[in-house]
Amino acid sequence: MTELNMAQALNAALDRALADERVVLLGEDIGQTGGVFRVSDGLLEKHGPDRVIDTPVSEAGIVGAAYGMAVAGLRPIAEMQFMGFSYPAFDQIISHVSRIRNRSRHRFTAPLVIRVPYGAGIGAAEHHSESTEALYAHIPGLKVVVPSTPHDAYGLLLAAVDDPDPVIFLEPIRLYRSARGEVPEEPYTVPIGTAKVEKPGSDVTIIAYGSMMREARAAATELAQSDIDAELLDVRTIIPFDTETVLESVTRTGRAVVVHEAPRTAGFGAEIAAQIYEHAFYSLLAPVERVTGWDTVVPLRRAEQHYVPSVGRVVAAVHRVMET
Amino acid sequence: MTEMLQILDVDGTLVGESPVDDSVTRGLYEAMVTARIFDHKATALQRQGRLATYAPYEGQEAAQIGAVAMLEPGDWLVASYRDGAAMQSRGYPWTQLLLTRTGDERGGRPPAGVNVLPPSITVGAHMVHAVGLAWAESLKGTDAVAMTMFGDGATSEGDFHEAMNFAGVYQTPTIFVCQNNGWAISMPRARQTASETIAQKADGYGMPGELVDGNDVLAMYDAAARAVDRARRGEGPTLIEAVTHRIRGHTTADDDGRYRSPEETARWAERDPLERVRLYLDAAGVWSRKWQEEIESAATAAIEAAVEEAESLEPFTAEEIFDAMYAEVPPPLAIQRRRAAEAGLA
Ligand SMILES: Cc1ncc(C[n+]2csc(CCOP(=O)(O)OP(=O)(O)O)c2C)c(N)n1
Ligand SMILES: [Mg+2]
Numbered sequence: 001m002t003e004l005n006m007a008q009a010l011n012a013a014l015d016r017a018l019a020d021e022r023v024v025l026l027g028e029d030i031g032q033t034g035g036v037f038r039v040s041d042g043l044l045e046k047h048g049p050d051r052v053i054d055t056p057v058s059e060a061g062i063v064g065a066a067y068g069m070a071v072a073g074l075r076p077i078a079e080m081q082f083m084g085f086s087y088p089a090f091d092q093i094i095s096h097v098s099r100i101r102n103r104s105r106h107r108f109t110a111p112l113v114i115r116v117p118y119g120a121g122i123g124a125a126e127h128h129s130e131s132t133e134a135l136y137a138h139i140p141g142l143k144v145v146v147p148s149t150p151h152d153a154y155g156l157l158l159a160a161v162d163d164p165d166p167v168i169f170l171e172p173i174r175l176y177r178s179a180r181g182e183v184p185e186e187p188y189t190v191p192i193g194t195a196k197v198e199k200p201g202s203d204v205t206i207i208a209y210g211s212m213m214r215e216a217r218a219a220a221t222e223l224a225q226s227d228i229d230a231e232l233l234d235v236r237t238i239i240p241f242d243t244e245t246v247l248e249s250v251t252r253t254g255r256a257v258v259v260h261e262a263p264r265t266a267g268f269g270a271e272i273a274a275q276i277y278e279h280a281f282y283s284l285l286a287p288v289e290r291v292t293g294w295d296t297v298v299p300l301r302r303a304e305q306h307y308v309p310s311v312g313r314v315v316a317a318v319h320r321v322m323e324t
Numbered sequence: 325m326t327e328m329l330q331i332l333d334v335d336g337t338l339v340g341e342s343p344v345d346d347s348v349t350r351g352l353y354e355a356m357v358t359a360r361i362f363d364h365k366a367t368a369l370q371r372q373g374r375l376a377t378y379a380p381y382e383g384q385e386a387a388q389i390g391a392v393a394m395l396e397p398g399d400w401l402v403a404s405y406r407d408g409a410a411m412q413s414r415g416y417p418w419t420q421l422l423l424t425r426t427g428d429e430r431g432g433r434p435p436a437g438v439n440v441l442p443p444s445i446t447v448g449a450h451m452v453h454a455v456g457l458a459w460a461e462s463l464k465g466t467d468a469v470a471m472t473m474f475g476d477g478a479t480s481e482g483d484f485h486e487a488m489n490f491a492g493v494y495q496t497p498t499i500f501v502c503q504n505n506g507w508a509i510s511m512p513r514a515r516q517t518a519s520e521t522i523a524q525k526a527d528g529y530g531m532p533g534e535l536v537d538g539n540d541v542l543a544m545y546d547a548a549a550r551a552v553d554r555a556r557r558g559e560g561p562t563l564i565e566a567v568t569h570r571i572r573g574h575t576t577a578d579d580d581g582r583y584r585s586p587e588e589t590a591r592w593a594e595r596d597p598l599e600r601v602r603l604y605l606d607a608a609g610v611w612s613r614k615w616q617e618e619i620e621s622a623a624t625a626a627i628e629a630a631v632e633e634a635e636s637l638e639p640f641t642a643e644e645i646f647d648a649m650y651a652e653v654p655p656p657l658a659i660q661r662r663r664a665a666e667a668g669l670a
Pocket of ligand 1: 082085446479508
């Protein structure tokens, strides 16, 4: 075991993935300078320019080429510099990456990984703070993964590379350096499609993912002081969603608070709430609460704190569900 | 190699015919001096934590100011995050440029009558907008034109092709100004395109392309003035490649030592766009140390006032993040707006 931050864990996973010679990395500024978040630091030196490819500023080019490589038998890992810059590649993703298996009835497949740093919290310029995972979750044929710990980041990334289908791999920008944790020395995977009960509890289930796990954890700690025992559930994989683990928890606690920083309306929290209402309605002691970003553009630095769900808003939502 | 237009040599001698008289050149010089003072001030403010990140344009003042100097008030400018010098010359206030960089949405709103769009942060998309802006002016029957500024990296985006193609097909009065500053973050120009120049790409779109010394404000003025005149006369778009250099890191968050040598920057510093104009004006007898001091202190005062204004603005409230999403806040959003305000108080 070594203690790593999330960027280091991802770096270790990429390094490990490159041991498979089908794996190539493509992205803007990923080689020479190691990526704007240094996630691919040192990999160009170690694996060479045919494996770690610095590309032109061209997201459609990156994903389109990665798609072609994947169809031809490679295992590309493409990087979008920020989620807000992934949209030029959207047509490639929605029209081709996600569909070639179905279109060719399994004859051709596109097992590529698209790494996407996402989320607010570093006060960056416009487009650098997006959390539009629901756009990707809404595209049939894609898997969408989002770790919140270095351990899961490593294991999920290797699982994504192994996966026979295209995976959108979301990396919470805010956690790159702030999330630290033990990562085993021996390679391992964390299965895609499995949520995790991070902390058991009996009164309420707080369901979150990615960067919002930090607020969820802090809220659970704060709630413990008012004798509220919150169960913490880390979604980890958005698609395919692990309904079973969520239902097992919520039927036990009878209360659920769903947290994400993406806009509220048609956010993935709506899907989670719907699953709970459909399958656990009679176990619920209170309506499901959602704590989310607002239906606005993510504000710039000076107003960011008004947008990103705070620990206080999560705690307040838990108190509301506890009252009923 | 295609010939590169140069009018003023690095040592300040004219090697071509100046498109303007010396009083205009003095004005261009003053604008460049002012712009550089702003650039240094903004970088310093960022270091003090008073701005978020900042993308310095030092070394690119001539490319920006020379390109826009002959635009008329009705013309459009749609540029990128590194084009503050050009934008400010067209009336986008220093205060607003600073506000955006402090992370305040109010920086996106220039005064009425200023036809300059807020800076594009996404690389590429805004080039296409300059086609629509220009096209609309033709459809409306005005003779206004639209200029767009973008980098060498931006030419790699599909949007570059779409913008150039539309402009060519519809002969819109659009002027494409590519500031080839050698780098797109850590990637050298050679990584963006295998073509010898960016200017030559114009050929494929049926429009003229011109390679210009981007550190020569008179050459930039000359090339842009011809392109603007052509566009205004209804003769269609032009691509100008301004060969220049990004003297600082990509932004204040970038460590350019990871991918390029200090010697390269030093070499380009010798081709400084300001100094050659100073040498020229001095030789022409229209520069003095006293005047230099006057324009510097006027610039410093104006920029200090802008900093003061930007920093004294009352904080952006939770409610305000909702207020410009639609013409009117729809009822469901109004509920969120109230909740956000309450959460802010809690
Ligand atoms: C669509 C998109 N992709 C990626 C980025 C990240 N990014 C910001 S600036 C930049 C390099 C742009 O280089 P260039 O066009 O040469 O402009 P310069 O920064 O040199 O002025 C990149 C890749 C972005 N802003 N938008
Ligand atoms: Mg550039």
